[in-house]
Amino acid sequence: MKIFIDQISDIVKDVFEGLGYDRESGKVTVSNRPDLCQYQCNGALPNAKKHGKAPRVIAEEVVAKLKENKIFSKLEIAGPGFINITINDEFLIDYINKMNKDEKFGTSPATEIKKIVVDYGGANVAKPLHIGHLRSAIIGESIKRIAKYLGHDVIGDVHLGDWGLQMGMVISEVERRNPELPYFDASFEGEYPAEAPFTIDELEDIYPYASKLAKSDEVVMEAAKKATVELQQGRRGYVALWKHILNVSVADLKKNYGALDVSFELWNGESDAQKLIPDMVKELKENGYAHESEGALVVDVSKEDDKAPIPPLLLLKSDGASLYGTTDLATVVERVRDLRANEIIYLADKRQGLHYEQFFRAARKSGIAREDIVLDFIGFGTMNGKDGKPFKTREGGVMRLADLISMIKEAGKEKLKDNKNITAEEVEEISSKVGLAALKYGDLSNQASKDYIFDIDRFASFEGNTGPYILYTIVRIKSILNKAAMDISNVSIDIPTTEAERNLMLQAIKFNEMIESSFRDRAPHKVCEYIYELSNNFNKFYNDTRIISEEDEAKKASWLALINLVKNILEECLELLGMESVERM
Secondary structure: OOOHHHHHHHHHHHHHHHOOOOHHHHOOEEOOOOOOOOEEEOOHHHHHHHHOOOHHHHHHHHHHHHOOOOOEEEEEEEOOOEEEEEEOHHHHHHHHHHHHHOOOOOOOOOOOOOEEEEEOOOOEOOOOOEHHHHHHHHHHHHHHHHHHHOOOEEEEEOOEEOOOHHHHHHHHHHHHHOOOOHHHOOOOOOOOOOOOOOOHHHHHHHHHHHHHHHHHOHHHHHHHHHHHHHHHOOOHHHHHHHHHHHHHHHHHHHHHHHHOOOOOOEOOEHHHHHHHHHHHHHHHHHOOOEEEEOOEEEEOOOOOOOOOOOOOEEEEOOOOOEOHHHHHHHHHHHHHHOOOOOEEEEEEEHHHHHHHHHHHHHHHHHOOOOOOOEEEEEEEOOEEOOOOOEOOOOOOOOOEHHHHHHHHHHHHHHHHOOOOOOOHHHHHHHHHHHHHHHHHHHHHOOOOOOOEEOOHHHHOOOOOOOHHHHHHHHHHHHHHHHHHOOOOOOOOOOOOOOHHHHHHHHHHOOHHHHHHHHHHOOOOHHHHHHHHHHHHHHHHHHHHOOOOOOOOHHHHHHHHHHHHHHHHHHHHHHHHHOOOOOOOO
16 A cells, blocks of 8 residues: 555645646645644745745645645645645545555555565674673564565574684683593594583683683683684684584574574574685785785775775785684675675674775675665664663673573563462463563664663553553553454444544554655664554543443444554564564553
8 A cells, every 4th residue: 555645745746746836845744733734745935936936825826726635624824835734534544444454554565575684693602692682683683574574585694703713712712621622633533522512501601711811811812813713724623613612502592582582594604604705805806906915915995085094904814814804795795696685784783883884895896796785784872771881780791681581571570460360370471571572672662873771660661662561552452352342353444533533543554654664764663663652542542432331333343443453553563573462461
């Protein structure tokens, strides 16, 4: 279905064009004075100077023509020439009933289906997920779901950090602890053990210990660098040990991401791009894009109009080791050549913006990514504590993501403890969904690029702009529908009889517009804004309307059909945000 406000705009644009004025100036917007009108058009003002007429005269001409169209119930001119527009209820009802019958509530599939890769998660093997991984995971998951909803062919790739210096640190530390293991015997030719020589808990202790030690001990750091190079050069024992690290880590990562209801179609890592690097580097050198600088191989990416210097992209260090930029560039090769991606969307901390600018430019300059390939970086802000600093544990350390999830679920349980209608068996499931909704909505309701304050008490509240408030609204609607026990499967929604009912409809019809805008701007927070306003409009309608006790059965059925549509839209939006509704709260 065509977006509701676009239908109105097209009618007004036709009139502007028919009268000889600029067509695009007939664009209609939602009124910033809902007490006066529903929509407005300010197009008379920009046409005034060009046509030598007072804007109010132009507005009068436009309104005179618009009055011939029955979709408008009221047209007024305000101030110097603003056109205030109110839509006929019949036009509104026709649209909302079509929405109600449509599987996707009026959302049309994308006119051009694209192959999109969303690179999110940012997990490193051998390390536990911590709260720094939260935003990438849930923002990326939502963007992926919204793109799929519009019909795009979307692949989510976790793109594991599994090939850098941290691998060398872990390998060399395992050797210090267990030098007798066959992985470190260069002459060993047998089969390596099938079982890893460490558990996930032991592995998660090894890396931070090795990292801290390497920073204070030059010999340890050199051993880690040497192990990294030898791994990348294919030393047999190191590759076998690396596979153990990968398998143990991925099993744990899948469990933790699963707890967030975040999933990936691809579990590729930096290592998967390694096979592409030699040929890529060779071509970059042969075609004059890469050159040596102080012993390293680099690609110059600066431009004449840069306001600040952009350093070259470092491809290979003097010892031949590849870097993040090398791997990221090779990954673009793979995604464009093998996956046939039209768009590649990256989620990472906004402080990494320079890195993405460098390798995006290198990809463009070298032709690895054609100009028609979209390379998009979404840099997100920091989750801070109430002190305005990055969120920490009470001890001052970085909190594990698993611990954060447990904490928010406990907050959900605390909110439910006094509800006598929920059995002990239900508490676990409901509190899990309420807690995750509190956590995810608390994050996603903020614009991705902004920092925000993590406030567990506010996020878990059943009131205000929170996930639990949205869930509670859905529960309230379900309760009304259950009490009414009326078959509304073939009921049409009727003309609104109150302003609260009309406003609820006017918010509901924005669904398809919001979905397209959220995808275009990579902005899950727009979904949150929409469902918060929809929930507010429903609760105002609910407080003003005695639905269950209404004696007019036709009117009651219409109201039930309307709120059922609202419930379905809210639940669809939660799904796009990676949340689930509940039956009771």
